[in-house]
Amino acid sequence: MPFQAEEHARIVSVERLRPGDHAFASYVDEESRWATIGAYTHAGISRGERVLLFADPALPETTVLERLEAYGPPVGFSVRRGQLKLLTMDRMWLPRPLSVERQMAGLRREVEEALDDGYATVRSAIDMAWVASFGADIEQVLWRESEGCHYLFRDGHYTEICTYDETRFSDDELDRASAGHPTALLQRPGTLLAAPLTEAADDTYGLRLIGEADLSTRERFDAALRRVAASDAPRAVLDLTELTFLDIYCARAVLRLAAAADGRRVVIRCGGIHTHTFLLLGALDIPQLTVEGE
Amino acid sequence: MGPTTEGSPDGGPERPPGGPAPDGPADHSLETRFTSADLPSLRVLMGAYAARLGLAGRRRDALLLSANELADNAIRHAGGGGRLALYRSGPLVCCRVSDSGPGFDASVIPECAPGLGSATGWGLWTVRQLTDGLEIGRGDGGRARGAVVTCCVRLTHPAR
Numbered sequence: 001m002p003f004q005a006e007e008h009a010r011i012v013s014v015e016r017l018r019p020g021d022h023a024f025a026s027y028v029d030e031e032s033r034w035a036t037i038g039a040y041t042h043a044g045i046s047r048g049e050r051v052l053l054f055a056d057p058a059l060p061e062t063t064v065l066e067r068l069e070a071y072g073p074p075v076g077f078s079v080r081r082g083q084l085k086l087l088t089m090d091r092m093w094l095p096r097p098l099s100v101e102r103q104m105a106g107l108r109r110e111v112e113e114a115l116d117d118g119y120a121t122v123r124s125a126i127d128m129a130w131v132a133s134f135g136a137d138i139e140q141v142l143w144r145e146s147e148g149c150h151y152l153f154r155d156g157h158y159t160e161i162c163t164y165d166e167t168r169f170s171d172d173e174l175d176r177a178s179a180g181h182p183t184a185l186l187q188r189p190g191t192l193l194a195a196p197l198t199e200a201a202d203d204t205y206g207l208r209l210i211g212e213a214d215l216s217t218r219e220r221f222d223a224a225l226r227r228v229a230a231s232d233a234p235r236a237v238l239d240l241t242e243l244t245f246l247d248i249y250c251a252r253a254v255l256r257l258a259a260a261a262d263g264r265r266v267v268i269r270c271g272g273i274h275t276h277t278f279l280l281l282g283a284l285d286i287p288q289l290t291v292e293g294e
Numbered sequence: 295m296g297p298t299t300e301g302s303p304d305g306g307p308e309r310p311p312g313g314p315a316p317d318g319p320a321d322h323s324l325e326t327r328f329t330s331a332d333l334p335s336l337r338v339l340m341g342a343y344a345a346r347l348g349l350a351g352r353r354r355d356a357l358l359l360s361a362n363e364l365a366d367n368a369i370r371h372a373g374g375g376g377r378l379a380l381y382r383s384g385p386l387v388c389c390r391v392s393d394s395g396p397g398f399d400a401s402v403i404p405e406c407a408p409g410l411g412s413a414t415g416w417g418l419w420t421v422r423q424l425t426d427g428l429e430i431g432r433g434d435g436g437r438a439r440g441a442v443v444t445c446c447v448r449l450t451h452p453a454r
Contacts, residue, residue: 031335039338046345071335072342073322118311190334215366216333245337248363248420252410259410273355280423281416282407 003174006193008184013211013244014039019121020156024181025163026174032188037125038071040161044123050114051084056129061086089130098136100144111158123159138173146180161185192217194224197239205231208239213250221250225257240270251277258289267292322347322382328365329375337362343380347387348449357389357447360421364391364443367417371395386446392433394440400430421445
């Protein structure tokens with residue numbers, strides 16, 4: 001069966017990654033490749049973390065910097081002061097031959113060095129193009145991904161994303177790599193996924209939305225709301241806690257759905273700015289609606 | 295009324311060792327064109343610049359939601375795109391969106407919240423509630439002079 005990037009049990013956007021997360025990501029073109037690495041790198045810089053970037057070893061540093069700067073402000077100063085380190089994976093084991101143990105020891109040294117330098121947390125982005133560049137054994141790499149690296153994440157100081165080119169790894173390798181990571185990332189900004197809410201009670205129709213609800217995903221968003229409206233359960237739950245962006249049109253569409261739901265309860269789970277937006281737009285005037293948020 | 299909750303659930307930006315980046319103002323200002331295809335990546339870009347300009351948590355989210363609304367308006371009503379600038383002005387972080395559509399003035403923004411059934415008026419009304427300032431002006435183009443819409447959010451710790 002062809003690899004499906006969206007089938008992971010825990011799929012989140014880059015923004016939702018937290019220290020201790022180890023996430024799989026895949027890309028199909030240069031845009032999705034750099035949108036993930038760019039957003040992740042800039043989020044790390046903004047949060048004051050040390051960022052270790054293992055980009056495709058075939059790319060010169062000037063190209064890497066240029067790509068990064070398409071997704072945020074210039075990073076020159078971050079590089080000069082050592083907050084952002086551009087690395088290649090062979091530096092983890094050289095001058096000795098490649099082994100998983102040496103690779104892991106090298107990564108651990110980088111994490112410890114960052115903590116010694118005063119950073120509270122460290123994140124790395126690893127473009128898996130290094131596997132072909134340095135002739136690594138894919139079986140060893142997949143073992144490392146699923147079993148050989150848990151200790152790095154245990155104390156909650158370290159976050160890692162591993163980005164796989166879907167055109168350079170087989171479907172089987174991608175499936176195993178994805179399953180070996182506790183978390184997977186949405187493939188690009190502007191993605192919206194809808195999944196059934198598994199813990200929903202018998203009298204409830206529940207839907208969980210993941211990603212971003214805006215002009216680019218509006219049709220998908222409206223279709224998800226139509227599924228809720230069409231269900232005849234006495235209670236509908238819309239879990240928006242994994243939605244990282246909700247525009248005003250989509251927030252209003254949710255409230256219109258709730259206002260039209262005569263005789264049934266509607267629960268919206270959300271947080272942060274989304275709660276604020278629903279309240280501004282009149283959520284309190286809809287008696288059958290409950291907004292569960294901060 | 296601006297957003298009232300400070301900081302972000304994830305703790306907002308911590309300062310890296312060595313203090314804040316002393317990069318020049320050019321590093322802090324964003325100016326870019328956009329079309330409908332760019333909205334999601336435009337938000338990534340704006341989010342990174344807004345953080346560099348010192349916004350975090352709910353204030354950063356309010357600016358991004360407002361900026362998205364201004365860009366969305368330009369895409370839908372003014373020819374599919376426009377220009378967006380994000381910059382610091384004293385204690386404010388501002389987003390300016392300019393387009394080459396027919397233009398409009400502030401009278402289109404309702405004083406009170408429109409009813410849920412109302413198809414128009416919500417976007418800019420919400421932007422006004424979410425931010426610390428909203429200005430609507432005319433562009434300097436030809437017959438279709440376009441609109442220049444600017445919204446601003448106040449920094450809570452502007453001394454950087």
